[in-house]
Amino acid sequence: MNRVTKPFLIQAGTVLLCMMIWEAIVESRLLFEGIVPSIFEIMKAAWLQISTGFIFPHLLVTMYEAFVGFALAACLGIAIGIALGVEPFLRRVFEPLILYFAATPKIILYPIFLMMLGAKFESKMAMAGVSAFFPIVINATVAAAGIDRIFIKVAKSVGASSFQTFTRVYLPSTLLPVFTGMRLGMGAAFVGAILGELKVSNAGLGFIIIQAFNHFRIPEMYASILLTFFLAASVNFAMTLMSARLRRFAY
Amino acid sequence: MKDSAPILEIRNISKEYPGVTAIDNVSLKVHQHEFVSIIGPSGCGKSTLLEIIAGLLAKTSGEVFIKGHAVKNTHASIGIVFQQESIFPWRSTLENIEFGLEMHGVSKQERRNKSRRMIEIVGLQGFEDRYPGELSGGMKQRVAIARALVMEPEILLMDEPFGALDEQTRIILGEELLRIQQEIGQTILFVTHNIHEAVQLSDRVVVITARPGKIKATISVDIERPRTSEVIALEKFGKLVGKIWMLLREESLKGFKQTAL
Incomplete structure (x- = not known):
């Protein structure tokens, strides 16, 4: 074997x-x-959700919310994280704030998002975004702060501009830890989006889970939970494969 | 004394940190095709001096001239090779060597051509597409040397480039460096704490005192070029090593006491 x-x-x-x-x-x-319910009942319900196509619009809604929120969080998180990592003064000022806020359950912001953005996709995207932002920004900060100074000296000695130093030295040298942050952030984005759907929504995986619960359709509820699990697992698996490819540059 | 203007001239360089003078009024000239070594006890500020010349570190006073022009900050005519591993782990050998050219917006074709030629000069053929993780310590330093040389600097600064390597690799790479220097006529300012290395490689050896670092003596190495590592066996070699050690001994003891405090 x-x-x-x-x-x-x-x-x-x-x-x-x-x-x-x-x-x-x-x-x-x-x-x-x-x-x-029996596993066979759950499987039957899951098959019904798939074969009738019932699940797919909800699946798409959740993925849409999570991915958009994640993408915004990644752009902001990486840029801010690296800036904080590079500049010790900025880090001293902002890192404590970020760490305190990271430790706060983001769901407390949901009523604000609902009022500002409405009960549709946007409020869940915001939930996904704030959830994903913190693991990304924290990992990027630590990675950029820990970069080997010699690389910066090399870039400086050949006259690289600040922008070139950012794109050609900071980004590639922090790739792996930043990507780890993104993986954690992606998981958090799904948590945020589905949490929002469970509370107030009219579509998405969280919505059909809570609907099944409210109407006591137990096998259907388990089936939706199972499918949500598979979605989250396969997104994580895809990102694991990607990071394995990035590991070519690992050191 | 040579008549031509020196490639590098430093005038009255001093570097002070709060409470400590690291470098005290050092002046030095390096002429074209010359190989000059700076040797001194650890903590004498020789690496600091090199980083000041490279424009990586601010000086308290003094001036740096390249071919008679005062330079501040980093300068395209000054290349530097560090002691630590400094090649980028996420770039292949070829991509590492191309780095500086890329930053200067040189076209891809020209970058490739120049880098390939440099790969031949430093003897890295067959390793173009390898990543640093697959290279030995000696090969990584060859990459770092090629990365600096490809920019065609007027002067190459080397900060104990073979300091992290074992003795035999160090001697062989020293021999390689002599060959490369011969081949392209590179002017080199080399920092080391290894007396044998300084004598094997240099035309002149500048001895620096313990902190605050200032020039104690300059020794001419009158061993003919081209040289190989076989110069180690010459009687003259041994005498020069002995002479430099007698100058260094006192400083090393002083330096030892400073660091023991």
């Missing part, structure tokens, strides 16, 4: 074991009777 298949088999086995325990609880009717 080689190094790749063995961990994979153990992973698959673990998932299978969990599913069996789940089924055993359902079948035994000892715990959570009536509120934990």
Whole structure:
């Protein structure tokens, strides 16, 4: 058995074991009777959501909100993060503020977003954006502050402009840690968007989960949760693949 | 004394930090095709001096002239190679060497041509597309040297470029440097704490005192060029090493006491 298949088999086995325990609880009717459906019922509901095409508009809405919020957060977060990393004075002033705000649950801002941006996509994008911003800006700051000074000296010695130093030295040398921040930020963007949908919305994965809950359509609720999980997992997986390609430059 | 204007002239350079004088009134001339080494005990400010000449560090007083023109800040006619690993890990050998040309907006074709020629000169053929992670310490320094030389600087400053390498690699790379210098007639100002290296490479060795660094003596190395590392076996070589050590010994002891404080 080689190094790749063995961990994979153990992973698959673990998932299978969990599913069996789940089924055993359902079948035994000892715990959570009536509120934990059988895995087969959940699969059936999930298949129905997919085959009827019901899930797709909601999926798209959530992805749209999360991606737009994430993109805005990434642009701002990387630019601000590197600026703070480069300039010790700016870092001294703003880093504490950012760290305090990062530790605050962003959902407290949601009523403000709802009032300012309405109950549709925009308020969820804002939620996704503020959620994604902090892991991105914090990682970019740390990465830029920790850059090897010798690289800056080299750039200076050949007469590189500040802009060139930013694009040719700071960006590539902080690529990996910045990308790690972006991965965390992407996860946070989905949390933000779906949290917003769960509270006030008329579309999106969070919306159909809370709808199913409100109408006590339990298998449907689990199916939507499962599909949301798969979406988040596959986005993260895609970003993992991307970072593996970036690792070519790792040092 | 040569008649032609020196490539590099520094006049009365001083550098003071609060409470400490690092460099005290150093003046020096380096002529075309010359190889001059600066040697001194650790902490004597020799690297500081080099960074001041390169325009990377502000000086307290004094002036730097390139071919008679006063220069401030960094200057295209001054190349520098550092002791630490300084080549960019995210760029291949070729891309690293092209860096300076790229910053100056040189066309891609010209960049490639110049860099490929430089790769031949420093002997990195076959490693053009390798990344620094795949290169040995000696090869990385060759890349750093090529990256500086490709800019065709009037003078190349080298700050203990082989300091992090083992003794044998250091001697071989020194020999390579002699060959390269011969080939393109490069003027070089070299900082080292290694007496053998200074004698193997230089036309003149400038001995710097312990802090505050000032010039203690200048020794001419009258060993014929072209040289290889075989000069190490010459009687003259041993005598020069001995002579420089006698000058350095006192300073090293002083420097040792300073750092022990």
